[in-house]
Amino acid sequence: MSLSIATYACIDVEREALLTFRAGIVDGVGHSLSSWDEGQDCCGWRGVVCDSNTHHILELNLCNPYHWDLYSTNWSAYALSGEINPSLLALNHLTRLDLSSNNFSGISIPEFIASFNNLTHLNLSNSKFGGKIPQQLGNLSKLHSLDLSSSSFIKTVSPLLGNLSSLWYLSLNSAFAVTSMANADNLEWISQLASLKYLDLGWMNLTNAADWLHVVNKLQSIKVLLMKDTSLPSIPNSLSYVNFTGLTTLDLSGNSQFNTTLPIWLWNLTNLSYLNLASAGFYGKIPNDLAKLTSLTYLYLGGNNFVPTLPRAVGKICGLRGIDLSSFGVGGDVRELIEMLGCSRRNLEMIILSSNNLQGNISNWLESMTNLKHLDLSNNSLVGPVPLGIGNLYNIEVLDLSSNSLHGVISEAHFANLTKLVELRLSYNSLIISVDQSWVPSFQLTVISLHSCRMGPQFPAWLKWQLQMNELNLCNTSIADTLPDWLWRLPLTLLDLSNNQIAGRLPASLQSNNLDILALASNNLEGPLPRLPERLQLLDLSDNAISGPLPQLPTSINCLMLSNNAINGSIPSSICDHASLQILDLSRNYLSGELPRAGGRIPIWIGEKLRNLVYLQLCSNIFDGNIPSQLAKLASLHVLDLADNMLSGSIPCSFGHFTMVYSELAYYGHLGNGSFSSSVYNSTMELVMKGRESTYSEILYLVRTMDLSGNNLSGEIPEERGALRHISNLSFARNHLVGKIPEKIGDMLSLESLDLSSNELSGDIPLSLSKLTFLDHLNLSYNNLSGRIPSGNQLDTLDDPSIYIGNAYLCGPLIGKNYSGDQAIPTGTRNYVNRFEMVWLYLGMEPGFVFGFWTVCGTLLFCMTRRNTYFQMIDNLFDKIYVTVAVTMNRLKRKWR
Incomplete structure (x- = not known):
């Protein structure tokens, strides 16, 4: 053609x-x-x-x-x-x-x-x-x-905890859902791209690409190499020759597996202007060879394990425009650290020193750094006021002083010349924001985060001029006012006004808003819930006086937290069709009716639709029936607590396939990003671990437990249970489980607590238990176990005899019964012996009852002397008990008074 x-x-x-x-x-x-x-x-x-x-x-x-x-x-x-x-x-x-x-x-x-x-x-x-x-x-x-590059797509907005109580209790925490990323076993094919100048493989899975550096070294024309968060397996310390010396930009950040000192070939890349080695697992002292990189303009070294001392070499790189030493561990006075930056100090445009141990104040040095565009001193121990001279930073775009101990008043004068300011973060300080209600700022902010600063009681009117504002966090700022109408006309995607005294009603409809996140918890809001934005992902209105029925939920909703309100009516059945819903808390309301599609049983849809669940807690309810095998589809599950219900049937074999592996994404999700109210992230769970109930909050993301205790479960413990290699707590206590303890239970190498008490388990205790080096709580009491109690390794430290009480045919030094062949009941015959004993027990009960009755009761019936003595003894015993109780009660009353 x-x-x-x-x-x-x-x-x-x-x-x-x-x-x-x-x-x-x-x-x-x-x-x-x-x-x-x-x-x-x-x-x-x-x-x-x-x-x-x-x-x-x-x-x-x-x-x-x-x-x-x-x-x-x-x-x-x-x-x-x-x-x-x-x-x-x-x-x-x-x-x-x-x-x-x-x-x-x-x-x-x-x-x-x-x-x-x-x-x-x-x-x-x-x-x-x-x-x-x-x-x-x-x-x-x-x-x-x-x-x-394939930056991980995080499906959820808020890895938060939620509760659903009244009829049942559901505690959910969404893990970050990362899509399948492109990956490569090797990168040899890249070496054929002889003309390549720019290569970005960021966020790809390069775990198996051990050849990456040798391949890159063949690219003579390469100028920009970006390999951020690629899970590279290692980084060679040296090269026989360095061929890619024309490199100007190198980003290896986030490859925490490196776990080595800085490689010596790095100092040959003298044309580098941008070097990002943040959070890459490097340690040791930063050598003075860094000074060879004279072309450097931006240097990122934060989040590693370097010796926490700023190397003198940094002060000799006069062209430096930006430096990131976040989470570097450096301490001392912040002013002294800034002075160590040497010849580049006054020309710096970016300084990131967050999450260190810096002290001192920001006066008498910050005012002179007029080239600054990005300043982050958050999460340190800085004190004192914010100087008026901060207004000299007329180039500043991002200012983050949050999470320090700053105090004093900030007025319009502080912001007079900050016309380029885009992000303002002053949260978690003791600052007072005192500006006139008629003030019109000279800047247009996109992010305002003033959590825990004092701004009230009036709602700050100057915000209405921030026509580009996307994020507004005024949580816990002492506002005692109603919400102005103009607030809902701003292009906000995130609004957090929690923990104030805001009164009034919400608009009838918010459907035209761009809000993704709306947090107004712990206020005095009343009236019905509005029609919600179609794109809303998180709604937290808990601890208000919201009334009326639940509205139609947007399909995008991830987190719905409405506890402690006056919401009435029933839970609509359509709530089960929201596949993206991961956190739901409707506790302490006036809801009626039944949970949709639930009945008296655990809903199957939990396993079918809530695939991102990390925490599932349904304990202490009246759930009956079988445990749905579909729960095994919850691949991200860390906590499964179904204790103290009326569940029956067997433990699903599929439960053995839970990985319960630790996830850094779940960890970072648990920490949050500081944009939400603290009440959302400070959620807790009460779990029975190691034989006692404990409250978990800060380390909740580390907990991995399965608790099925206190039910009517029967059958044998599935052999697949040994596949739970990362679980730390396992409890099947107070059920009707039979058969042997699986030998593979010793493969659960992370197990710290195991409770199989009050069942009908038989046979020997597996020797593999001695392999569990982290085990510090064990309870096998009240079963039909037999044979010698195993010893060795960690088992020798568990010297409490109550661990094995109620097992008549166990023997060993710990319980004071020496081992002999006659004492141990052979595995496989225990049930037969039990049945044989039960036959003789029943045969002996009737004549024993007759003999005992006439021996005791017959004597009392026909012998008056013994009868009078017996009842006099009973009367005396009753009198003693009555006197003891009366004296004790009087003593307690005096104590309480």
């Missing part, structure tokens, strides 16, 4: 290729491909760039206009999805292909992309591609820029 140019500029075959590709794509709500449905000139379509002479398509730029953001649903709403049709191969003049920030739902990167021989720029970043990276991409010999 010959290529013909019609009256329109676009070439027919290329336009048809685009239309075929378009047919397989699902457009987002922004309808970014709507122009492709209008007209025949594809060179005028959105994202299409043609050669002005040949009219061939040179570029296809279909990047999502909204990049992924934690607090925004715009990313997914505007993303393209669907299939990538190989019809694009007709665009054989293509030099640039950009499909970044879209949502291709884990499909593999199409191999046919490697056939675009003229491609110089390829960007597939943040588009949720999965599977192996096609090594055919090494055929793109003209490629200058390759971006395959």
